Amino acid sequence: MTGWQQKPATALLLLEDGTRLEGHGIGAIGHAAGEVCFNTAMTGYQEILTDPSYAGQIITFTFPHIGNVGTNDEDIETVNMAALSGIRGCVLRADITNPSNYRAVEKLDAWLKKRNIIGIAGVDTRALTARIREHGMPNGVIAHAPDGYFHEPSMLAELKNFPGLEGLDLAREVTTAQTYHWDQTSWTRTEGYGRVENPEFHVVAIDYGAKRNILRQLADQGARVTVVPATATAKDVMSHNPDAIFLSNGPGDPAATGKYAVPTIRTLMETGKPMFGICLGHQLLGLAVGGKTQKMHQGHHGANHPVKDLTTGKVEITSMNHGFAVDTESLPGNVKQTHVSLFDGSNAGLEVEGKPIFSVQYHPEASPGPHDSHYLFTRFLNLVRAQKGVAQVPEQVKAGE
Numbered sequence: 001m002t003g004w005q006q007k008p009a010t011a012l013l014l015l016e017d018g019t020r021l022e023g024h025g026i027g028a029i030g031h032a033a034g035e036v037c038f039n040t041a042m043t044g045y046q047e048i049l050t051d052p053s054y055a056g057q058i059i060t061f062t063f064p065h066i067g068n069v070g071t072n073d074e075d076i077e078t079v080n081m082a083a084l085s086g087i088r089g090c091v092l093r094a095d096i097t098n099p100s101n102y103r104a105v106e107k108l109d110a111w112l113k114k115r116n117i118i119g120i121a122g123v124d125t126r127a128l129t130a131r132i133r134e135h136g137m138p139n140g141v142i143a144h145a146p147d148g149y150f151h152e153p154s155m156l157a158e159l160k161n162f163p164g165l166e167g168l169d170l171a172r173e174v175t176t177a178q179t180y181h182w183d184q185t186s187w188t189r190t191e192g193y194g195r196v197e198n199p200e201f202h203v204v205a206i207d208y209g210a211k212r213n214i215l216r217q218l219a220d221q222g223a224r225v226t227v228v229p230a231t232a233t234a235k236d237v238m239s240h241n242p243d244a245i246f247l248s249n250g251p252g253d254p255a256a257t258g259k260y261a262v263p264t265i266r267t268l269m270e271t272g273k274p275m276f277g278i279c280l281g282h283q284l285l286g287l288a289v290g291g292k293t294q295k296m297h298q299g300h301h302g303a304n305h306p307v308k309d310l311t312t313g314k315v316e317i318t319s320m321n322h323g324f325a326v327d328t329e330s331l332p333g334n335v336k337q338t339h340v341s342l343f344d345g346s347n348a349g350l351e352v353e354g355k356p357i358f359s360v361q362y363h364p365e366a367s368p369g370p371h372d373s374h375y376l377f378t379r380f381l382n383l384v385r386a387q388k389g390v391a392q393v394p395e396q397v398k399a400g401e
């Protein structure tokens with residue numbers, strides 16, 4: 001270890017049950033309240049920290065060495081940079097060491113500071129994770145004070161003011177302010193992803209807090225992508241004359257976002273256009289078909305979650321990040337559960353019978369995580385190909401993935 005135990009406390013994490021965890025501060029100075037969750041991924045901390053779905057949350061990394069490959073300008077999942085401020089903090093086991101990676105341009109500590117994200121290192125993250133598994137995700141307040149002086153009354157006031165994620169519409173805060181066209185050439189990673197020079201189809205993506213790699217994957221499969229704000233109406237979406245509609249991931253409580261998103265999705269379902277939803281998009285579709293969503297006990301946040309495809313019997317290892325779930329029992333008869341989590345049996349996918357509409361609770365775009373589920377992007381655009389009478393593309397994992 002790096003001697004963290006000897007250092008005086010310059011960071012503090014207080015949980016709503018009175019648990020007090022001391023460590024030393026990294027990143028921004030100040031304090032912030034949020035829901036404390038844990039993520040078990042062993043790689044991809046920069047993608048996790050820039051995923052807008054984490055707005056309102058303090059992320060505990062169970063992998064002990066976070067920051068060891070530094071940060072770069074490519075592994076960023078936020079499209080809308082303003083959305084970054086949504087993440088309330090991070091909790092680490094070991095100190096951030098000097099980066100050891102050819103792609104690193106900045107140390108994680110400095111990177112967090114610039115983006116106003118507070119962190120605490122030197123915490124027994126195993127004990128914290130065990131606590132979350134047993135008692136659920138608590139609200140907490142994280143503080144970084146280099147002089148070691150914590151104004152606990154204001155921290156506790158901030159904690160008290162944090163309403164919790166239930167009932168909170170955060171998509172509205174992280175969505176794009178304006179409609180834009182995804183430019184694959186300026187956002188493509190330097191390696192591994194193809195550019196689409198002549199897109200075959202036009203997908204309109206409703207941005208509830210979209211990750212870049214989803215838009216990249218859609219473009220890579222042959223789509224021109226237009227991204228519209230979360231509050232876009234069905235008329236707004238259809239004014240772009242899409243061949244298909246995509247519902248993105250995003251933060252907060254689906255039932256709260258559903259107040260304006262569900263009527264839009266319901267109208268769009270009647271257009272006959274193929275529709276695909278991921279994570280929050282999946283939950284919103286679940287609500288639009290008449291189902292219910294519920295808060296989970298500890299949530300699913302990691303890169304090795306097994307999911308069974310109930311149609312083929314195949315198991316996919318998936319990337320997950322959600323704290324709410326669709327209640328399978330609440331789904332109407334015309335909606336089929338297509339995928340299930342093998343960790344807890346919760347719903348992981350659905351399909352509307354007789355319509356080209358489906359969604360998954362997990363993250364087929366990975367970033368970070370395994371690429372087992374990339375075929376779902378092909379499946380989505382094959383629905384468009386089928387409508388247009390164009391030859392379908394085989395669903396397969398691409399070479400090198």
Ligand SMILES: NC(=O)CC[C@H](N)C(=O)O
Nearest residue numbers: 249250279280322323324
């Ligand atoms: N990644 C996501 O889209 C998360 C969806 C939703 N905010 C949840 O926590 O369940």
